[in-house]
Structure formats: structure tokens, C-alpha cells
Amino acid sequence: MIEIENVHKSFGELKVLKGINLTVDKGEVLTVIGGSGSGKSTLLTCINGLEPIDSGRIVVDGTDVHARGTDLNKLRRKIGIVFQQWNAFPHLTVLENVMLAPRKVLGLSKAEAEEIAVKQLTHVGLAEKLSVYPNRMSGGQQQRMAIARALAMSPEYMLFDEVTSALDPMLVGEVLDTLRMLASEGMTMICVTHEMKFAREVSDRVAFFHQGIMAEIAAPEQLFDAPQHPETKKFLAATH
Amino acid sequence: MFNTALTWNDLVFLAQGAGMTLMVTAVSVAAGTVLGIVFGLIRVQCGPYWSAPLTFALDVFRSVPLLIQLVLGNALQSIMKLGWPPFTTSCVVLSLYTAAYCTEIVRGGIGAVPPTTRRAARSLGMTWWQDMRYIVAPLATRVSLPSWIGLTLGVMKDSALVLWLGLIELLRASQILVTRLQEPLFILLICGAIYFIISFPIARLGGYLEKRWSPND
Numbered sequence: 001m002i003e004i005e006n007v008h009k010s011f012g013e014l015k016v017l018k019g020i021n022l023t024v025d026k027g028e029v030l031t032v033i034g035g036s037g038s039g040k041s042t043l044l045t046c047i048n049g050l051e052p053i054d055s056g057r058i059v060v061d062g063t064d065v066h067a068r069g070t071d072l073n074k075l076r077r078k079i080g081i082v083f084q085q086w087n088a089f090p091h092l093t094v095l096e097n098v099m100l101a102p103r104k105v106l107g108l109s110k111a112e113a114e115e116i117a118v119k120q121l122t123h124v125g126l127a128e129k130l131s132v133y134p135n136r137m138s139g140g141q142q143q144r145m146a147i148a149r150a151l152a153m154s155p156e157y158m159l160f161d162e163v164t165s166a167l168d169p170m171l172v173g174e175v176l177d178t179l180r181m182l183a184s185e186g187m188t189m190i191c192v193t194h195e196m197k198f199a200r201e202v203s204d205r206v207a208f209f210h211q212g213i214m215a216e217i218a219a220p221e222q223l224f225d226a227p228q229h230p231e232t233k234k235f236l237a238a239t240h
Numbered sequence: 241m242f243n244t245a246l247t248w249n250d251l252v253f254l255a256q257g258a259g260m261t262l263m264v265t266a267v268s269v270a271a272g273t274v275l276g277i278v279f280g281l282i283r284v285q286c287g288p289y290w291s292a293p294l295t296f297a298l299d300v301f302r303s304v305p306l307l308i309q310l311v312l313g314n315a316l317q318s319i320m321k322l323g324w325p326p327f328t329t330s331c332v333v334l335s336l337y338t339a340a341y342c343t344e345i346v347r348g349g350i351g352a353v354p355p356t357t358r359r360a361a362r363s364l365g366m367t368w369w370q371d372m373r374y375i376v377a378p379l380a381t382r383v384s385l386p387s388w389i390g391l392t393l394g395v396m397k398d399s400a401l402v403l404w405l406g407l408i409e410l411l412r413a414s415q416i417l418v419t420r421l422q423e424p425l426f427i428l429l430i431c432g433a434i435y436f437i438i439s440f441p442i443a444r445l446g447g448y449l450e451k452r453w454s455p456n457d
Contacts, residue, residue: 073365083356
């Protein structure tokens, strides 16, 4: 379970998160929507410990992410994150990209890491691309490789940060299909997205962020069909 | 017709000088590169404020002409009674000179690796060292290689200045022959050709590695 308690985060003078409280249960799919600069992506990087927080607490399965003494490298093994830009390791083939962390972080043998990598790449539909270098693939394929790379660490939680935002509209579908598949398999996920149809379809709950505050959180039918907060109404009206 | 007093033994003498040039270059570039990597990492990790003293020291090595550094280095080792032979003094000074340039090459190479790529590596649970070893080092090497090859070729030619400390490297060997045989143009032509012969493979190696890596990047 991910527990977020009164989290504040600033970049210099700019307050990005202003007291976020949120709990994500195991197996839940939470979608976070909101305008640019509302703090959605920052929240994900704070959950993963990539960004420090100013105050509050983020607890993942009983471990305080930002407590002194927390082994973040160990914690990150259970919290996979995929970014807007897929960030492939360009000097490694697709298979090597996915094998690297299981080998070096989990200490698996080459054969074990390869087995896991092939399984995950097959899972996301890239079984034919094992020996290809990332720059030879489309953005959608590279993003699916990034998802497989995170999944190869067998994470218990997956964070997706606008994973379709940098993609050609033609390629968005294949990545969303991969996320749908993960959701149907029971993976605990927090997805920051601008894909409203996708959010409505796969989420257990949808949270709307506005200027660093979680303005509203509800089941997708309720949030999309009967939003309560005026900013949510304004945002949804603008996106339709 | 063309006549020369140059003998086979003189050519062997030039080859021995070339051997010394190669030896001084190899030792200096190797040591300078190791130091440059260490200094470059310090500069990247410690930030401009904490690495300011190091930056200043390296700026001195980059700004003062190498000949002055060699003469001062030789005088210093003599004052400190270190008893270093000219070869050691030359290699120490040239290594520091190389390190000063290599530090900037390393810093630039590390800086060229996108922070988002490094963030992706850390998000997978990799430690700082694993990120450096498996992601940053290979990518930074690709970026830095052309500059490093240029530095190596430059140091090879600059190493001619160690003749002032009494080492008989390629240029000093040529000078000795010019003084004895009074055929400056012919001997310097041969000297230049030898410099080209030992530099060319290094330049080609750089080109080969660049070409080999480029299809993947």
C-alpha cells in the first residue's frame, strides 16, 4: 500500500505540491489527471524517491520513502516508473536494456536475466526486436521497451508518467493497450495521463490535481459524469 | 642526382628517438587520462564551488606553456632533491598537462549524458556507481573519444619539448643528425614522416571506433 500524508514539495519559490493526502491500495489502478504544472508528475517522482519532499510522509508497504536511512535503491526495486520520454539506454540492444537491471541490481545470472527479459519483452509485444538497438524502433516500441524494462524488476507498484504524451497519435494505442493489459492482470498502478477515455476505462479511482492540490478524487463514472469541484468541471469541459 | 650522408645506423637512431617519443606519450596519456577521469568526476560531483581549487590548478596547467612547465618541473624536482631522471620528470609534467585537458573532456562527456537517461537508470534501483559504470561511462566515452584522440595526438607532438630536459626523442634525434650531416630539409622530412606514421594509426583507430558505435546511437 502507498500512503501519502500531507506531502509538500517546492522547487525554489514555486510550490508544486501543497499538502497531498492519498492512499493507494494493492491491486488498485489510480489515474491522476490535471493541467500542466499541477504537480502530477512531481508526485510520482517523490513516491519513487527521485525527488526529495519538503514535509509530510510517503510510506510504501510500511517503509517511509524519505526517512533518513531508507535504502532507496532497494525500495525502487518494488516501485517501477516509466517516464514520458522512454529514456532507452542507446548503447544497448533492446534485450540488453531490459536485462541490465535484473543482472546488476538483482544479481541474477545472465541466463536468468535473459529469461525474464525475453518474457517481459514478449509480454509487451517486442519478441521480434530483441537484438535491435532502440534508435531503430518507433517511439511506441521504445516506450513499450521501457515498460518491459521496469517490469523485469518484478515491481509491486508501477508508476506511469504521461507515457503517451511524447508519442505520435498513431502510436498511443499500442502503449495504452499494454497498460490495459497490466491493469487487467492486477498490477497496482498510478497513471498520470491526459487520455481521458483510457482513465475512465481502466481506473478504480481518478484523482484531479489543480495547482498542487488534489481537488477531487472519485470513481471514474462519478468524476467524469458528475464532477463536484468547479476546477474539475472546467478541466473536463476543456478536454471534451 | 640525390646524394645523402644518412646511413642505416642514422635511421636506427631516429627509430630509437621515435621509440622514446612513443614511450613518453604512452605513459603520459595513460597517467593523464586516469587522472583526468578522477578530476573530471570530482568536478562533476562536487560542483563548481567545491572543485574551484582543483579547477584553478588545472587552469594553470592549461594556460602556462608546456616548455615553462617542463623547465619549472625539472627545477622543482632538483630543489626538492627527488633525484628523478629526465624521463620521469618529463612523464610527470606531461601527465599533469594531459590531465588538465582530459578533465574537461571527461566533464563534457559526462555532461552530455541526458539527465533523464541517468534518472531512468537510478529509478531501476541502480546505485550511483552502477549508473556511472553501465550507463554514463559507455555513453560519455562515445562523446569524448574524438576530443581524446585529438589530445593524444597533440601530446605526442608536444612531447618533442622534453628534449629540453635532455631526453633524446624523435625531434632531438633529428636535430643531432642535422647538426652532424647538415641536411636539415631531408632529415626533417624523414622526421615528419615518422611522426605521421606513428600518429596515423591512432587517428584511424578513433575513426574506426566512431564508425563502429555510430549506427547504435
